[in-house]
Amino acid sequence: GENVEQHPSTLSVQEGDSAVIKCTYSDSASNYFPWYKQELGKRPQLIIDIRSNVGEKKDQRIAVTLNKTAKHFSLHITETQPEDSAVYFCAASIRGSARQLTFGSGTQLTV
Amino acid sequence: NAGVTQTPKFRVLKTGQSMTLLCAQDMNHEYMYWYRQDPGMGLRLIHYSVGEGTTAKGEVPDGYNVSRLKKQNFLLGLESAAPSQTSVYFCASSLNRERTGTDTQYFGPGTRLTVL
Numbered sequence: 001g002e003n004v005e006q007h008p009s010t011l012s013v014q015e016g017d018s019a020v021i022k023c024t025y026s027d028s029a030s031n032y033f034p035w036y037k038q039e040l041g042k043r044p045q046l047i048i049d050i051r052s053n054v055g056e057k058k059d060q061r062i063a064v065t066l067n068k069t070a071k072h073f074s075l076h077i078t079e080t081q082p083e084d085s086a087v088y089f090c091a092a093s094i095r096g097s098a099r100q101l102t103f104g105s106g107t108q109l110t111v
Numbered sequence: 112n113a114g115v116t117q118t119p120k121f122r123v124l125k126t127g128q129s130m131t132l133l134c135a136q137d138m139n140h141e142y143m144y145w146y147r148q149d150p151g152m153g154l155r156l157i158h159y160s161v162g163e164g165t166t167a168k169g170e171v172p173d174g175y176n177v178s179r180l181k182k183q184n185f186l187l188g189l190e191s192a193a194p195s196q197t198s199v200y201f202c203a204s205s206l207n208r209e210r211t212g213t214d215t216q217y218f219g220p221g222t223r224l225t226v227l
Contacts, residue, residue: 001170006153009151032216034214042220043218043219043221044154044218045218046215046216046217049214049215055126071193072221091155098142098159098167099214100169101144101156101216102156103153103155104153105153106151106153
């Protein structure tokens with residue numbers, strides 16, 4: 001099955017700085033890569049996703065990049081704000097798997 | 112439109128007791144999922160369903176059973192609870208991408224289960 005590794009497990013940045021979280025996946029058949037944000041005691045919420053036919057996607061201060069050859073994808077948050085503090089999870093889904101998600105172990109971001 | 116809801120929010124069980132967690136969605140989603148979340152391990156898929164009357168095993172199905180008798184509901188059962196099943200359980204749902212072109216999974220608020 002798919003295996004997703006996420007780094008770092010904790011990340012502390014100054015307000016206004018950028019934050020980068022990296023994930024690697026194992027199965028080359030994976031073609032969908034969402035990122036979820038989870039605030040303390042709340043449910044995970046999708047913040048951005050990317051499909052394997054795209055190399056980069058942006059949404060205001062958030063961007064995701066995908067390198068299919070190296071099997072890794074990254075979340076970039078620019079101009080960080082205190083409300084960005086949360087746990088961020090990456091995930092991968094294999095083509096044809098009814099969108100079963102395999103999650104990384106999470107990154108606690110503190111701004 | 113309530114989205115995805117879960118019942119109950121909290122529950123404490125003794126080892127060997129049984130219980131059922133209920134997930135309901137009002138978005139007419141075909142796909143539904145049950146995940147468990149443990150500290151430092153992210154979310155892991157327990158079981159999922161691609162439509163009414165269908166279920167399938169995920170990554171960690173042992174000790175759990177599920178049923179999807181109605182499209183809007185997905186039930187997760189623990190027949191004989193064990194301390195290792197202490198966790199936060201999240202339900203999620205999504206549309207069928209082949210029909211809608213979207214993959215987004217929407218999560219419920221979670222159920223915190225403690226097994227003593």
